[in-house]
Amino acid sequence: MQYPSLIFQPNSVPTSVSLWDAANIFKYATSWFTAIWLALDKSQVSQTSSFRRTFIRHLVWEAETFVFPYINICATSNTSLALPEYLNGVVTMLTHWQVGIVDDNGLFRLFHTHQFNMAGDLMVCYQIVSNYAYSWWNDQFDVHLFEMPNHVPVEEVIQLYKHHMQQLPAAYLLLPEMHRHDVGPxxxxxxxxxxxxxxxxxxxxxxxxxxxxxxxxxxxxxxxxxxxxxxxxxxxxxxxxxxxxxxxxxxxxxxxxx
Structure with missing residues (x-):
């Protein structure tokens, strides 16, 4: 199976992101947004207005760093790539916040009360792993400020999802790497x-x-x-x-x- 590469030239330096890369990044994003939801659901910290506001700031940073750029990559390449169901729901929530349909409290409530329409173990179905990079949700982010970088390079994001795959059970590692070809005119x-x-x-x-x-x-x-x-x-x-x-x-x- 072949997947085209999406070629970009920021500052005249070509960067290639394949559809396979984008699909894996979206799958990875689905996993860590689920991990964030689980951490919030289990948290015993009082959900004050300050806590909710800080949580939303971090959640928006996650999307703006690891999700929206790759949605934009697909869109600007005139390429359609479906999002996993839960990630699509999170993007919808964040879009409502961006255009003012909901405020910080509304976005927090939507994210926190989301009901997963699925059967089986949540951690297995969404491939939750032990270690995530930039895992601010495990570090008392409401007390200790998390240093959020302005951007994370494409190459690093690709390495992050590969590291994520390496943490999964051996059966997932049997999936073959897909062939790629450059996008045509x-x-x-x-x-x-x-x-x-x-x-x-x-x-x-x-x-x-x-x-x-x-x-x-x-x-x-x-x-x-x-x-x-x-x-x-x-x-x-x-x-x-x-x-x-x-x-x-x-x-x-x-x-x-x-």
């Missing part, structure tokens, strides 16, 4: 090629799955055929035994009358 055509690659990969996976199922079915059919022969032999043996018993019974009845 026509973004729409590039996206069509990505869709074609996705469909081709999906078709190959389905073909492999069907082939495996057919092999399993053939094995099961052979086993059933073998069992069918054994069952037929058993029926024949039972029928022969019944005939023998019937013959013996008839002979005994005949002996009574002689």
């Amino acid at each position: 026509d973004p729409l055509l590039t996206n069509l090629w990505v869709i074609k690659d996705n469909l081709g990969d999906l078709g190959a996976q389905l073909e492999q799955c069907l082939s495996s199922k057919m092999q399993d079915a053939n094995v099961a059919l052979k086993a059933m055929t073998t069992l069918e022969g054994l069952v037929d032999d058993l029926h024949d043996a039972i029928a022969a035994s019944q005939q023998l018993l019937d013959g013996t019974g008839s002979m005994q009845e005949l002996g009574k009358y002689q």
